[in-house]
Amino acid sequence: MTWHSFFNLSTMQNRHLLASYATVLIIQGAYVGWIAWNWFRTKNTHH
Amino acid sequence: MEQRNPTLRSVAWLWFGIAIAVLVVGFRQAIFLTPADAAQGDVGRIFYYHVPSAMWSLVFPYVNFIASLFYLYWRKRDPLKALTADAMAIAAAEVSVVYSSICLITGSIWGRAAWGIWWTWDERLTSELLLFLLYVSYLMLRRFSSTGQAQTLAAVISIFAAIDVPIVWMSIRWWRTQHPAPVFFGGPDAGLDKSMMPAFVWNIIGWGIWGIFILIFRFALERRRQLAEQEAALQAIEASLEIPQ
Numbered sequence: 120m121t122w123h124s125f126f127n128l129s130t131m132q133n134r135h136l137l138a139s140y141a142t143v144l145i146i147q148g149a150y151v152g153w154i155a156w157n158w159f160r161t162k163n164t165h166h
Numbered sequence: 167m168e169q170r171n172p173t174l175r176s177v178a179w180l181w182f183g184i185a186i187a188v189l190v191v192g193f194r195q196a197i198f199l200t201p202a203d204a205a206q207g208d209v210g211r212i213f214y215y216h217v218p219s220a221m222w223s224l225v226f227p228y229v230n231f232i233a234s235l236f237y238l239y240w241r242k243r244d245p246l247k248a249l250t251a252d253a254m255a256i257a258a259a260e261v262s263v264v265y266s267s268i269c270l271i272t273g274s275i276w277g278r279a280a281w282g283i284w285w286t287w288d289e290r291l292t293s294e295l296l297l298f299l300l301y302v303s304y305l306m307l308r309r310f311s312s313t314g315q316a317q318t319l320a321a322v323i324s325i326f327a328a329i330d331v332p333i334v335w336m337s338i339r340w341w342r343t344q345h346p347a348p349v350f351f352g353g354p355d356a357g358l359d360k361s362m363m364p365a366f367v368w369n370i371i372g373w374g375i376w377g378i379f380i381l382i383f384r385f386a387l388e389r390r391r392q393l394a395e396q397e398a399a400l401q402a403i404e405a406s407l408e409i410p411q
Contacts, residue, residue: 120197120208132209135279139212139272140197143219146271147376150264154383161387162394 178383185375192368200365209279213362216272217349218370220294222377223265224331227297229381230258230304231328234321241318252317253388255324259304261381262327266298281344288343293334300327 127133196214203210233255240248273291278284285291304323308316338348348356358366 120202120211124208125197132207132279135275136209136211139275140193140215142271142275143215143268146264146268147380150260151380151383154380154387158383158387158390161390162397163390164393164397 178379181375181379181382185372185379188368188372188375192365192372195365195368201361206280209276212272212276212279214365214369215373216269216276217366218373219265219272220269221370222373223262223269223294223297224335226258226262226265226377226381227301227324227327227331230255230262230301230324233258234324237317238321249392250389253392254385255317255321256305256308256388257381257384259301259308259320259324260384261377263298263301263305264380265377266294266301269294270298286344288345289337289341290334290343290345293330293337297327297330297334300330 124133125137128137192214196211200211200214202208203213233251236251237248237255240251270291273294274284277286300323304320304327307320307323311319313319337343338345349358350356
């Protein structure tokens with residue numbers, strides 16, 4: 120498989136493969152982003 | 167403490183870097199280097215993201231379960247230790263939701279392409295959905311309960327989830343379901359083709375390292391929040407004790 124065929128949306132197989140990988144990366148990325156956002160918003164009482 | 171924070175930060179960045187590097191190798195193996203599945207074609211590559219997420223979704227609930235047991239043990243004996251255990255419990259509950267939701271969504275997308283259906287109420291799918299819903303209810307209880315007993319009630323839910331985990335694992339062994347038979351520990355006919363092993367191993371290790379990273383990061387955030395809350399409460403008490411001039 121190549122980058123070109125990975126992003127080829129002409130078949131259901133390719134669309135579903137891309138959708139599942141994108142889902143994983145989006146959910147994990149959004150969660151770690153949410154933690155990081157709250158991390159900087161929460162007062163650090165150690166300093 | 168000022169010496170401790172930079173060291174911890176360096177370890178966290180190093181761990182994060184290792185996780186990303188392993189996941190990049192895993193992605194490359196899964197998409198570009200491993201041959202397409204003989205029966206399913208390219209859609210079979212969903213396996214390399216679906217199965218590691220599914221397997222880790224059965225591990226993090228036990229982190230939550232053990233932390234909840236420590237919370238229940240310490241809540242009267244040592245409230246400060248109980249708070250630490252509770253921070254780990256909520257972090258593990260959220261990570262469990264992340265991994266189980268990924269398992270359900272990628273499984274559904276794969277099922278539509280491979281079986282022609284998005285969903286079926288078979289034992290494996292239903293027990294995994296139940297695990298997800300138990301942790302969603304755990305988090306909602308923690309978020310919205312105003313009884314003051316939310317942590318204790320949530321700890322009880324975590325016991326139900328811990329009971330569900332072995333049911334999820336064993337469901338495809340106990341019952342013949344729509345879900346494929348077990349690939350690992352499934353008897354003489356089970357096993358993974360040698361050509362699939364590198365992609366699978368890199369991804370299960372990568373998503374494990376990543377899962378531990380987000381678990382510890384979320385735990386650290388919860389501790390930071392708890393300490394900020396304690397300091398605010400102390401300041402409020404001090405302010406209320408000041409005698410007006």
